[in-house]
Amino acid sequence: EYGRNSFAMSPTQWIKRTNAIGIISKGGRYSIGTFAHPDIAFEFASWISVEFKLYLVREFQRLKVEEQKQLAWSAKRELSKINWVT
Numbered sequence: 001e002y003g004r005n006s007f008a009m010s011p012t013q014w015i016k017r018t019n020a021i022g023i024i025s026k027g028g029r030y031s032i033g034t035f036a037h038p039d040i041a042f043e044f045a046s047w048i049s050v051e052f053k054l055y056l057v058r059e060f061q062r063l064k065v066e067e068q069k070q071l072a073w074s075a076k077r078e079l080s081k082i083n084w085v086t
Contacts, residue, residue: 011034022037022039023036023037023040042056
């Protein structure tokens with residue numbers, strides 16, 4: 001069954017067969033859908049779409065650069081404050 005090209009597994013089957021943690025599949029009238037921990041969702045989306053993975057990598061790099069700029073500004077501010085008082 002697993003080796004066939006036509007094989008498909010529903011999220012509910014996946015959760016039951018693998019004892020998955022961090023994924024919830026709900027059916028019914030309200031709140032229908034499959035919900036996952038953000039780390040799992042990002043990994044799945046990265047596997048599906050190379051463009052999405054590149055977007056995540058670039059966004060992470062951009063955020064790290066901004067974080068470094070903010071830290072540098074904060075450090076300079078603290079040094080100025082210390083020098084002003086002494």
